[in-house]
């Protein structure tokens with residue numbers, strides 16, 4: 325079997341790459357180890373930057389996103405007994421974000437690929453990459469797929485990054501001493517906008533998926549397990565953290581999904597080796613506080629598509645050679661922003677009183693200085 329681009333992973337990165345390549349007349353095969361049902365149900369983040377929405381709409385997969393996605397023109401920072409709105413329409417006019425679940429993006433992309441006769445293989449076993457320097461190929465479940473290039477879109481725990489020979493990649497990482505417990509609940513959002521809350525009990529985030537489904541996150545210890553968090557405990561803790569301003573009442577409901585996400589940052593450089601190109605979580609992870617993970621994956625894929633289109637058009641390798649450098653600027657900006665949002669809003673056990681006062685002073689600055697609020701807003705909605 326032969327294709328132009330062998331893609332490992334049917335997350336947002338792999339699926340979007342396959343779709344964008346198809347629009348340029350470039351063939352690909354997507355190999356995914358999980359089932360279609362599993363990837364379509366996997367609940368993840370849900371904040372799409374303007375550039376991500378534009379990419380999906382221009383690629384013809386934004387119809388449901390435009391209909392069901394929730395445009396947001398601001399977020400609230402809540403701390404010290406008061407809420408402060410970061411108003412995108414005033415600080416970054418014309419730019420906003422859209423709340424739309426990542427698994428909805430995945431569903432739309434799978435539907436588009438299948439409608440176009442795309443070759444997506446689910447539940448494939450033992451995917452391995454070979455001969456990365458030239459004439460690369462993939463093996464899986466006893467089959468062989470020859471390709472011109474391989475795209476490693478297989479997430480943080482995939483097989484493509486570990487296949488790069490030792491010593492080639494530089495790795496930068498940081499683990500945070502806490503995790504996020506995330507839930508979905510069948511209840512109308514208690515606020516129209518996202519609320520990022522800092523309290524002495526820890527961070528909490530109020531988000532949503534639709535007019536009838538809310539999404540919440542709680543800062544919990546790094547080793548927390550969902551079994552330790554029965555529904556009543558989750559609601560009590562969300563109340564304690566979110567009902568920290570006068571007049572705000574949290575509406576509770578049936579919890580339909582619970583999960584613990586580790587908080588970690590990771591970058592592998594360069595994002596390429598020989599004929600292998602890494603995109604999305606396979607190359608970098610950010611803590612979710614800045615809502616950048618999915619958006620970075622989409623940005624990588626945009627760059628990779630242009631580079632592959634040039635390569636398959638006339639054999640030119642300039643853009644492909646510059647792929648990693650072109651992506652890493654944005655990746656590191658997002659790393660910094662995600663680190664900054666995380667340290668601004670979480671409680672750190674080893675923080676001394678001086679450090680806590682600094683954190684509160686910085687929050688006061690961000691919510692009172694237009695320049696500081698603009699920095700937050702322009703990073704949050706996404707740099708062009």
Ligand code: APR
Pocket residue numbers: 332333334335336337338355356357358363368369426451477478479480481482483603604605606616617618619621
């Ligand atoms: N063989 C085949 N498929 C694999 C393998 C493997 N050995 N290992 C992992 N995969 C699949 C996973 O099952 C998953 O479906 O690769 C896919 C990777 O998808 P994601 O983890 O969603 O990564 P990505 O497409 O880069 O999207 C990044 O996902 O984790 C979030 O916050 C992150 O929003 C960001 C987005």
Ligand code: PHB
Pocket residue numbers: 368369370371518529531532539612613614615
């Ligand atoms: C979400 O809605 O899942 C969400 C929103 C904002 C974040 C992270 C996750 O920063």
